Amino acid sequence: MTKSNLRKALNYSGSVIAILSVIFVGHRITQYWKQLPDDTFTVKLLLLILLLAGVYGAANTILASAWRILMVGQEQAIGNRVATRIYGMTQLAKYVPGNIFQFAGRQILAMSYGFSGKAIAKTTFLELLLLIVTGAVFILWMLPLLYPAFNIYYSLLLFAIVALLITYGLQQQGKGNLIKVIARYFSFLLVSGGVFVSVLYIVSDDWLLNPALTLPLIGAYVIAWLAGLVTPGSPAGVGVREFILILLLRPFFAEIDIVIAVVLSRITTVVGDCFFYIYSITLR
Known part of the structure; x- marks a missing residue:
């Protein structure tokens, strides 16, 4: 097989995975929708x-940017x-x-662009490792x-100390690019947690955001997200994330x-x- 034909085959394979992904997403949205009471939705x-x-969706560009830094x-x-x-x-x-198919699809599609398969595999490993480290700090x-x-003040103090230690350790090892990656992962997880907390406050009709509770809620969401990430076979952490959130927030x-x-945050x-x-x- 020539190099040109190999790239075409990889491109087609990546397209098949993308099409399957869209089908499964439609199925997931339908399932989530059925779990909600009929009177849940209003125009507002x-x-x-x-x-x-x-x-x-815009925050996902942060993940793509972090992956680009790892590739570079x-x-x-x-x-x-x-x-x-x-990435998208x-x-x-x-x-x-x-x-695992997001990683397999990225491996195939990126190789069809002519990038090194070994380098892509390394970035996948680094991405998972750094996401786990960043999420665990929450x-x-x-x-x-x-x-x-x-x-929360003690929590933020400990968080700052751990963040400084991680930054210092990476600087000493000459891994300044990984600091940029971790900063982006932190930003993405912060936005993700903020989206969930916003939905939770909307549903509970409590618009008075309490900073003393908001940051711990974000932390709980990120930990639940992390548990879903590391659970084998769970697509996007389905079931695992929900169980942990209900367990932590019930009081x-x-x-x-x-x-x-x-459920609403899942749909979101x-x-x-x-x-x-x-x-x-749309990007060419």
Whole structure:
């Protein structure tokens, strides 16, 4: 097989995975929709969900930017537009059962662009490792939910210390590019947690955001997201994330509000991923 034919075959394979991803996303949205009471949706709520989905979809460009930095670190000359296109076209594959097809799709599609398969595999490993490290630090934000005497100020102080230690350690090893990557992952997780907390407050009719509770809620969401990420076979953490959130937040919110917020936030993030997908396929 010639190099040109190999690239075409890889491109077609990536397209098949992308099409399967869209099918599974449609199936997921239908399932989530059926779980909600008939009187849940109002015009105001739908507009807010679309707005939050837009915010979440835009935040995906942060992930694509971080991946580009990792690729450049592996001596792959990749531009922002190409990185965003590849990342966005394959990101929906995380909803396909198996929880690996977003990485497989990215590997195939990026190779069809002529990038090194070995370098792409290394960036996948680094991405998972750094996402886990970044997400795990958010447990410090969540501590006030588990131990009320441990207030948010102590959490933020510990968080700052850990962040400084990580930054210092990477600088000493000459890994300044990884600091940029972690900063982007932190920003993405912060936005993701903020989207969930916004949906939760909307559902519970409590518009008075309490900073002492908001940051721990974001921390709880990120930890639940992390658990879903590392659970083998769970597409986009389905089931795992919901279970942990209900377990952690039950003492603070009515269980029905938590369930509705979890389902609505799922719909919001899925729609946001679709927005990002549509945006990515327009990039040439």
